[in-house]
Amino acid sequence: MIAQKKNNEKYEAILNAAVKVIGQAGYHNAPISKIAREAGVADGTVYLYFKNKEDILISILRETIGTIVDRLDEELQGMDDPIASLKRLVTVYFETLGTNPDVAMFTQVHLRQSNAEMRKQIGEIIKPYYTIIDSVIAKGIAAQIFTERLDLRITRRMIFGTMDETITAWVLTGAKYDLLSLIPQVCDVMIGGLAGHSSQK
Amino acid sequence: MIAQKKNNEKYEAILNAAVKVIGQAGYHNAPISKIAREAGVADGTVYLYFKNKEDILISILRETIGTIVDRLDEELQGMDDPIASLKRLVTVYFETLGTNPDVAMFTQVHLRQSNAEMRKQIGEIIKPYYTIIDSVIAKGIAAQIFTERLDLRITRRMIFGTMDETITAWVLTGAKYDLLSLIPQVCDVMIGGLAGHSSQK
Amino acid sequence: MIAQKKNNEKYEAILNAAVKVIGQAGYHNAPISKIAREAGVADGTVYLYFKNKEDILISILRETIGTIVDRLDEELQGMDDPIASLKRLVTVYFETLGTNPDVAMFTQVHLRQSNAEMRKQIGEIIKPYYTIIDSVIAKGIAAQIFTERLDLRITRRMIFGTMDETITAWVLTGAKYDLLSLIPQVCDVMIGGLAGHSSQK
Amino acid sequence: MIAQKKNNEKYEAILNAAVKVIGQAGYHNAPISKIAREAGVADGTVYLYFKNKEDILISILRETIGTIVDRLDEELQGMDDPIASLKRLVTVYFETLGTNPDVAMFTQVHLRQSNAEMRKQIGEIIKPYYTIIDSVIAKGIAAQIFTERLDLRITRRMIFGTMDETITAWVLTGAKYDLLSLIPQVCDVMIGGLAGHSSQK
DNA sequence: AATGAATGAGGCTTCATTCAT
DNA sequence: AATGAATGAAGCCTCATTCAT
Numbered sequence: 001m002i003a004q005k006k007n008n009e010k011y012e013a014i015l016n017a018a019v020k021v022i023g024q025a026g027y028h029n030a031p032i033s034k035i036a037r038e039a040g041v042a043d044g045t046v047y048l049y050f051k052n053k054e055d056i057l058i059s060i061l062r063e064t065i066g067t068i069v070d071r072l073d074e075e076l077q078g079m080d081d082p083i084a085s086l087k088r089l090v091t092v093y094f095e096t097l098g099t100n101p102d103v104a105m106f107t108q109v110h111l112r113q114s115n116a117e118m119r120k121q122i123g124e125i126i127k128p129y130y131t132i133i134d135s136v137i138a139k140g141i142a143a144q145i146f147t148e149r150l151d152l153r154i155t156r157r158m159i160f161g162t163m164d165e166t167i168t169a170w171v172l173t174g175a176k177y178d179l180l181s182l183i184p185q186v187c188d189v190m191i192g193g194l195a196g197h198s199s200q201k
Numbered sequence: 202m203i204a205q206k207k208n209n210e211k212y213e214a215i216l217n218a219a220v221k222v223i224g225q226a227g228y229h230n231a232p233i234s235k236i237a238r239e240a241g242v243a244d245g246t247v248y249l250y251f252k253n254k255e256d257i258l259i260s261i262l263r264e265t266i267g268t269i270v271d272r273l274d275e276e277l278q279g280m281d282d283p284i285a286s287l288k289r290l291v292t293v294y295f296e297t298l299g300t301n302p303d304v305a306m307f308t309q310v311h312l313r314q315s316n317a318e319m320r321k322q323i324g325e326i327i328k329p330y331y332t333i334i335d336s337v338i339a340k341g342i343a344a345q346i347f348t349e350r351l352d353l354r355i356t357r358r359m360i361f362g363t364m365d366e367t368i369t370a371w372v373l374t375g376a377k378y379d380l381l382s383l384i385p386q387v388c389d390v391m392i393g394g395l396a397g398h399s400s401q402k
Numbered sequence: 403m404i405a406q407k408k409n410n411e412k413y414e415a416i417l418n419a420a421v422k423v424i425g426q427a428g429y430h431n432a433p434i435s436k437i438a439r440e441a442g443v444a445d446g447t448v449y450l451y452f453k454n455k456e457d458i459l460i461s462i463l464r465e466t467i468g469t470i471v472d473r474l475d476e477e478l479q480g481m482d483d484p485i486a487s488l489k490r491l492v493t494v495y496f497e498t499l500g501t502n503p504d505v506a507m508f509t510q511v512h513l514r515q516s517n518a519e520m521r522k523q524i525g526e527i528i529k530p531y532y533t534i535i536d537s538v539i540a541k542g543i544a545a546q547i548f549t550e551r552l553d554l555r556i557t558r559r560m561i562f563g564t565m566d567e568t569i570t571a572w573v574l575t576g577a578k579y580d581l582l583s584l585i586p587q588v589c590d591v592m593i594g595g596l597a598g599h600s601s602q603k
Numbered sequence: 604m605i606a607q608k609k610n611n612e613k614y615e616a617i618l619n620a621a622v623k624v625i626g627q628a629g630y631h632n633a634p635i636s637k638i639a640r641e642a643g644v645a646d647g648t649v650y651l652y653f654k655n656k657e658d659i660l661i662s663i664l665r666e667t668i669g670t671i672v673d674r675l676d677e678e679l680q681g682m683d684d685p686i687a688s689l690k691r692l693v694t695v696y697f698e699t700l701g702t703n704p705d706v707a708m709f710t711q712v713h714l715r716q717s718n719a720e721m722r723k724q725i726g727e728i729i730k731p732y733y734t735i736i737d738s739v740i741a742k743g744i745a746a747q748i749f750t751e752r753l754d755l756r757i758t759r760r761m762i763f764g765t766m767d768e769t770i771t772a773w774v775l776t777g778a779k780y781d782l783l784s785l786i787p788q789v790c791d792v793m794i795g796g797l798a799g800h801s802s803q804k
Numbered sequence: 805a806a807t808g809a810a811t812g813a814g815g816c817t818t819c820a821t822t823c824a825t
Numbered sequence: 826a827a828t829g830a831a832t833g834a835a836g837c838c839t840c841a842t843t844c845a846t
């Protein structure tokens with residue numbers, strides 16, 4: 001019923017158009033007709049590739065998170081240093097969003113415009129990324145570089161919240177500066193906190 | 202044109218109704234008619250107190266943040282201990298949202314469903330709270346309890362992001378546990394970070 | 403939620419417009435916009451008086467059958483003669499539809515354009531009319547004027563089917579002749595059948 | 604432009620698929636795509652055999668009525684007994700629809716979902732069957748078994764209406780009982796009417 | 805100040821039909 | 826003959842906002 005998704009240029013075109021249009025106008029100000037026009041297809045064509053409008057949102061997130069998770073799974077494998085791992089974690093995330101303000105805008109801002117039903121799906125999609133964060137934390141504790149006193153969930157929220165907030169601030173102020181240049185300081189704060197005798201050089 | 206707002210019970214009723222209805226159904230599933238019915242007024246009456254639907258959103262945030270800022274302004278005045286100040290910062294925020302899931306749902310989730318124009322206003326409203334965060338950080342640095350290496354903006358985002366993420370997770374999972382009980386650990390992570398030799402007991 | 407229905411001229415206007423538009427164009431070629439325009443109201447207004455498009459269909463039928471049933475309930479009360487009763491049965495039905503081709507077209511033709519869900523409701527609405535037919539048949543059998551050999555359901559279908567078919571033919575050929583003038587012959591055939599030694603004068 | 608229809612298995616396949624899909628889902632819930640899938644052909648292929656969707660509807664009816672008329676033409680030829688002829692008339696009709704609920708559903712219910720243009724064509728198609736009914740009536744009158752007082756058109760409508768109503772009731776209640784078993788009583792009522800001194804045993 | 809009936813623009817989605825392959 | 830991806834018109838319905846009372 002739904003046309004072949006992968007390896008199809010129209011599928012990609014619609015997804016890219018959606019990222020752009022939603023990123024700039026917001027989910028609820030992005031009519032299908034606008035997305036279709038941006039993608040260069042007819043309105044009806046969108047429904048050959050996506051079940052409905054929500055499906056577009058979900059698909060974008062899936063692709064974005066999927067990319068990040070795949071890269072991290074690969075890069076973190078066999079990496080022992082927890083601090084280096086954390087840095088990779090942040091870097092991959094920042095790189096993915098920091099080089100594409102539309103995607104960042106989409107992920108950080110408009111994705112929030114979802115109903116309860118969708119948030120459930122979103123939660124499922126993001127879970128693998130959370131799992132990776134958790135494993136980095138665990139790695140750090142095992143190496144006795146991160147304190148064992150840490151509450152896993154709260155620590156994870158600190159890490160994710162700090163990145164989230166940083167990227168959101170960046171994109172909402174116009175993505176004018178280089179997001180990647182903030183990585184050292186972001187990691188520094190994460191590791192050392194406010195009291196901060198971190199091992200940063 | 203707009204009726205006297207302050208000290209008007211209908212103004213309050215509409216605001217409370219909006220928090221409840223939007224908090225539970227979401228901004229885009231919260232027709233004015235529903236809010237009006239919940240508030241016990243006619244649809245048209247809403248427009249005697251608010252310019253439009255967005256104005257309701259903004260007003261709720263203004264009241265909520267206003268309450269928090271007012272309390273903090275008062276409580277932090279004359280408080281020297283930066284760590285105690287940070288704890289107040291978190292506590293007041295958590296108390297305000299943690300005792301009212303509708304407000305939390307509204308602030309953490311549905312408020313995000315806004316367009317560019319609104320986000321500008323939202324930014325303005327939140328600014329005073331950011332200022333307070335900044336002053337607590339500055340206080341800690343001055344007392345040489347927080348490391349001077351801190352980048353102010355990033356640190357602020359770490360603090361805000363951690364709280365934000367924690368409350369969002371709490372409210373999205375159904376507000377089933379006691380949010381306030383997390384305060385010590387949240388502060389702990391903020392102060393000590395991952396490496397964590399914090400001064401928490 | 404739905405505005406006061408009875409005694410409301412807009413409710414009547416929409417219903418009449420719907421009968422006219424649907425009667426002429428068919429249910430599936432009668433957009434709400436056309437009905438609204440015919441009724442002299444805005445599209446949205448229709449939804450203040452009816453839950454949805456199907457509700458309009460149901461309501462028309464309810465009103466039409468209701469009128470017929472009410473008249474028959476009254477007229478047949480205390481009437482002993484089964485043949486006279488049958489004649490009233492046919493007459494009231496023919497009068498109601500025969501003086502209003504749009505209603506006839508609606509009832510005989512377009513009402514059939516319904517889905518399973520609606521047909522259930524339609525069945526419920528028509529039931530009282532069937533009950534009246536049944537009681538006339540029973541009356542005739544009790545008076546030994548109708549043969550007791552009759553199968554109730556099949557007889558009812560003969561009566562209803564004959565009227566239905568006659569009116570449908572009349573309306574589909576343009577309602578050019580006087581439907582009421584057929585009443586004697588219709589009753590005659592019903593009473594005497596093909597073999598026909600009926601008691602008609 | 605239109606492919607050779609007769610003796611083409613795809614033509615038959617589409618027609619059968621259409622009967623099934625429309626019979627179960629209704630004309631307006633039976634997209635061409637669904638019919639095509641059921642028939643095992645591509646959407647576009649349907650248009651090689653049928654001018655448009657309406658043409659499918661018309662064709663089904665033509666085939667169905669054609670079958671009935673062909674059988675009756677053959678069977679009634681040389682049959683003198685009007686009552687036996689009537690019985691054949693009813694039996695063939697009931698057999699054709701009674702052994703195939705999808706066809707019955709199609710003919711009795713969904714075929715009604717047509718516009719003015721189509722009804723004209725439908726009328727043309729059914730005409731031969733009406734002619735047969737008329738000839739049976741004439742045969743009965745000539746044999747002085749049916750009363751000569753009969754109005755031809757109204758009598759025909761009684762016969763057709765009774766069958767129509769009976770089959771519709773049968774199919775709409777789920778085709779749960781044996782339609783054919785009703786034939787005697789249906790004929791009985793047709794012949795004797797309500798007063799009923801029919802010659803049925 | 806308050807009401808709530810009325811408006812009408814706009815969005816999502818379906819689907820009959822076409823046409824390049 | 827056959828395919829099925831693509832089209833785009835059209836329809837139902839929602840809801841923010843207005844305005845006569």
